[in-house]
Amino acid sequence: MYYVDVISKGIFLSHDHFKRAQGDDADTALLIAISDDEHEALISAFSQGHALHIENGAVTTIAPAGPTVEERRARAINAIDAAADAARARDNSIGQLLDVEYQQVIEAHSRWYAEGYDEAKCPEEITAWANAEGISALQAAMDIAEAAAHREEVIRQIRTIRLEGKAAIRSAGDDADFAAIAQLFIEQLGGIGN
Numbered sequence: 001m002y003y004v005d006v007i008s009k010g011i012f013l014s015h016d017h018f019k020r021a022q023g024d025d026a027d028t029a030l031l032i033a034i035s036d037d038e039h040e041a042l043i044s045a046f047s048q049g050h051a052l053h054i055e056n057g058a059v060t061t062i063a064p065a066g067p068t069v070e071e072r073r074a075r076a077i078n079a080i081d082a083a084a085d086a087a088r089a090r091d092n093s094i095g096q097l098l099d100v101e102y103q104q105v106i107e108a109h110s111r112w113y114a115e116g117y118d119e120a121k122c123p124e125e126i127t128a129w130a131n132a133e134g135i136s137a138l139q140a141a142m143d144i145a146e147a148a149a150h151r152e153e154v155i156r157q158i159r160t161i162r163l164e165g166k167a168a169i170r171s172a173g174d175d176a177d178f179a180a181i182a183q184l185f186i187e188q189l190g191g192i193g194n
Helices: 015-022 036-047 069-091 096-114 124-133 137-171 178-190
Strands: 002-005 031-034 051-055 058-062
Touching: 002 015, 002 036, 031 036, 031 058, 036 058, 069 137, 069 178, 096 124, 096 137, 124 137, 137 178
Parallel strands: none
Antiparallel strands: 002 031, 051 058
16 A cells, blocks of 8 residues: 655655655645555556646546647658758768869859860869869760759759658648658658668
8 A cells, every 4th residue: 555645746655654754744634545556557657757646536647748739740840851851961972061062063064064065164173073083074074964963853852752741741630640641751752862
């Protein structure tokens, strides 16, 4: 047998234990007796984050409040954004400076293309790639153009899936399983760049 104090919500082994903990003038009339099985059920519920609840002389537990609908929506949307970031990282070099360098090479290629691939005016960014790979400047330019087209297509795919996922979550009813909805789009994003 155990005892629950209505005021402190403490659990005590006996009236004596209660008085030792709360003081000799503590009122044992404020204690509610619970069985060993009820005590075990309380301890189990506490381990799951439940809180003690006393109402009308009955001792129960209350599950912790779950996230609000908007919090669940936001978590699902954030999960989609994180999956999109991971997909972009799988497809691109990781690091801002490498991305800036890559963008600079694409811009140099675009300028050279606009000039008709005049080998006398081949940008250093393209010549460096050609020399590093042991290929002609024109082949390097084609490789860069192909890589740029691939990158743009991947970014377009990622953006489309990400925005469709967010729209699906925002338009779902409040009782929807937002995580399950997000998972459909996360799986699509997971297939990009693998």
